[in-house]
Amino acid sequence: MNVGKISVVTRLPALRSCAQYSSAAKAELPASLVGDVDVEPTYPQTVDRSGLQPQHKNVLLNKLPYQEPHSWIHLTEKYQRQAFGRYGAQSNVNPKICFDSHGEKDSRQVMQLETLLKMLEKNRAQKAEELARINAREEDIAKKMEKLTQWKADLHAKIAKREADAAAAIQRKERLVEEVRRHFGFKVDTRDERFKEMLEQKEKEDKKKQKEAKRKAKEEKMMAKLVEKASV
Amino acid sequence: MLNNILKTSRQVLYPVARTFSRSGNHGNVVTEAAATVGAPPATRSPLILPQDYTDCLPVSRNTARQAWIENTDAVAERKVGLIELHPDVFAAQPRVDIIQENVEWQSKYRYVSMAHTKTRAEVRGGGRKPWPQKGGGRARHGSLRSPMLKGGGVVHGPRSPTTHFYMLPFYKRVLGLTSTLSVKLAQDDLHIIDNVDIPTGDAEFLKDLIAERNWGPSVLIVDEDHMFPANICQASDDLGYVNLMPTFGLNVYSMLKHDTLVLTVAAVKHLEQRLLYQLNRNDAASKGGKFKLDQV
Numbered sequence: 333m334n335v336g337k338i339s340v341v342t343r344l345p346a347l348r349s350c351a352q353y354s355s356a357a358k359a360e361l362p363a364s365l366v367g368d369v370d371v372e373p374t375y376p377q378t379v380d381r382s383g384l385q386p387q388h389k390n391v392l393l394n395k396l397p398y399q400e401p402h403s404w405i406h407l408t409e410k411y412q413r414q415a416f417g418r419y420g421a422q423s424n425v426n427p428k429i430c431f432d433s434h435g436e437k438d439s440r441q442v443m444q445l446e447t448l449l450k451m452l453e454k455n456r457a458q459k460a461e462e463l464a465r466i467n468a469r470e471e472d473i474a475k476k477m478e479k480l481t482q483w484k485a486d487l488h489a490k491i492a493k494r495e496a497d498a499a500a501a502i503q504r505k506e507r508l509v510e511e512v513r514r515h516f517g518f519k520v521d522t523r524d525e526r527f528k529e530m531l532e533q534k535e536k537e538d539k540k541k542q543k544e545a546k547r548k549a550k551e552e553k554m555m556a557k558l559v560e561k562a563s564v
Numbered sequence: 565m566l567n568n569i570l571k572t573s574r575q576v577l578y579p580v581a582r583t584f585s586r587s588g589n590h591g592n593v594v595t596e597a598a599a600t601v602g603a604p605p606a607t608r609s610p611l612i613l614p615q616d617y618t619d620c621l622p623v624s625r626n627t628a629r630q631a632w633i634e635n636t637d638a639v640a641e642r643k644v645g646l647i648e649l650h651p652d653v654f655a656a657q658p659r660v661d662i663i664q665e666n667v668e669w670q671s672k673y674r675y676v677s678m679a680h681t682k683t684r685a686e687v688r689g690g691g692r693k694p695w696p697q698k699g700g701g702r703a704r705h706g707s708l709r710s711p712m713l714k715g716g717g718v719v720h721g722p723r724s725p726t727t728h729f730y731m732l733p734f735y736k737r738v739l740g741l742t743s744t745l746s747v748k749l750a751q752d753d754l755h756i757i758d759n760v761d762i763p764t765g766d767a768e769f770l771k772d773l774i775a776e777r778n779w780g781p782s783v784l785i786v787d788e789d790h791m792f793p794a795n796i797c798q799a800s801d802d803l804g805y806v807n808l809m810p811t812f813g814l815n816v817y818s819m820l821k822h823d824t825l826v827l828t829v830a831a832v833k834h835l836e837q838r839l840l841y842q843l844n845r846n847d848a849a850s851k852g853g854k855f856k857l858d859q860v
Contacts, residue, residue, distance in 0.1 A: 375765070375794035381808040382790035389790070392812065 396423050508534050611645025620840040627651040629749060636757050639772045644758055650836045652843060654749050656742040666740035666816035669732040681721030684709045731855035738842045740816045748825045755826045760787050765798030780823030786814055788830040811835055
């Protein structure tokens with residue numbers, strides 16, 4: 333479009349016609365202008381006047397936009413499949429990439445089809461496995477139901493023992509306080525220093541008694557065991 | 565009388581004329597000159613192109629238009645034939661409001677505004693508190709670049725680049741084309757030539773041709789193909805007011821910018837075919853959706 337406008341002389345029709353038809357005028361012109369007259373742009377047989385980029389023109393003419401990739405997008409598999417779908421073999425895309433377009437999973441499923449007998453056998457095995465699992469769980473539940481009565485009794489005994497221990501501890505403390513008060517003979521405040529010291533002594537004595545009682549109980553247990561062994 | 569000519573020549577001349585117009589489109593200059601030298605121009609058979617209404621029946625056949633087919637091998641005008649134009653394309657009711665919308669759209673959709681203002685954060689300076697908060701009797705201010713003060717920033721000002729792109733609805737664009745073609749024909753600013761081959765690449769030839777035929781101060785020459793012969797390209801390159809365009813690039817703005825629209829016979833046929841297809845397609849609703857940037 334702008335090729336013809338580069339030369340100034342060719343844009344001036346009067347000057348050009350004057351230079352063309354008069355040899356005397358050519359002598360008068362400067363050398364640069366005379367040189368410009370001789371040089372004219374040469375045109376090919378046909379000239380493109382669409383004003384489009386080459387890739388857009390190719391899209392318009394239903395051809396591959398770019399002969400070689402111009403962007404990373406053109407190397408993606410999605411673009412290549414699209415190019416093959418739209419432009420066919422002209423796109424130089426290997427049509428193998430269009431196969432298995434739904435992914436490997438479908439292909440594996442298609443290739444691993446089983447016979448009817450295999451399917452029946454697999455189904456039967458699954459059902460048997462399920463049934464075995466259910467039976468095992470039910471047996472386990474039945475065993476636990478048999479133990480339920482014993483577990484209830486144990487729980488109640490444990491609760492009773494705990495309550496008895498707590499009550500015994502409370503009674504022991506009250507008894508010690510009474511002993512200390514009887515020792516002094518008069519009402520003494522529980523926060524008095526003398527009361528506290530005496531309480532500690534009484535506690536120590538009581539601990540000794542408890543230890544002796546435990547030891548005696550233990551000896552009695554051992555004697556009972558020995559007696560049993562001797563009798564057998 | 566004209567109808568009689570059309571009736572008698574419809575069956576006989578249509579295929580031959582079509583072949584002639586198509587083959588002559590990309591003819592070589594040498595062969596054209598040989599043909600001109602071989603046979604006198606007066607004895608060549610006239611190019612009568614009636615309209616075939618079997619595919620697209622017009623709304624009203626009474627409004628069919630006829631136009632002369634003119635020559636391009638000489639400056640002097642000579643009518644080499646007659647062509648019947650489809651009324652839905654060249655005799656449509658001109659919607660001047662739609663033409664205006666098309667021109668406005670073509671001006672705006674490619675415009676990007678580069679106007680740019682600075683916010684108070686971008687204006688240089690203004691970091692120091694200009695006067696104390698208390699005890700001065702003045703209003704409290706924290707920066708001299710506040711939008712309220714002289715020399716400060718601009719709130720909600722233009723921030724470049726701002727695109728003004730929007731897409732006109734599809735059938736407004738189609739109706740814009742049919743309306744503009746009808747207006748051009750009604751104003752006698754539309755001329756039809758048999759091909760774009762001219763005997764010389766001299767700009768004077770084209771200038772004389774335009775002056776002789778009263779084609780006005782500017783001319784748009786439209787052909788079906790985007791590859792134009794060398795002679796007309798060379799001649800039009802020297803003239804700024806003569807432009808060449810293929811039919812797929814025809815638009816309302818260019819038609820109105822140029823005083824005269826010159827179409828080849830092949831261009832007329834192609835325009836009719838494409839515009840009638842758009843006007844009669846049975847999936848017109850699919851073109852009415854919102855424009856997507858990645859649609860083809």
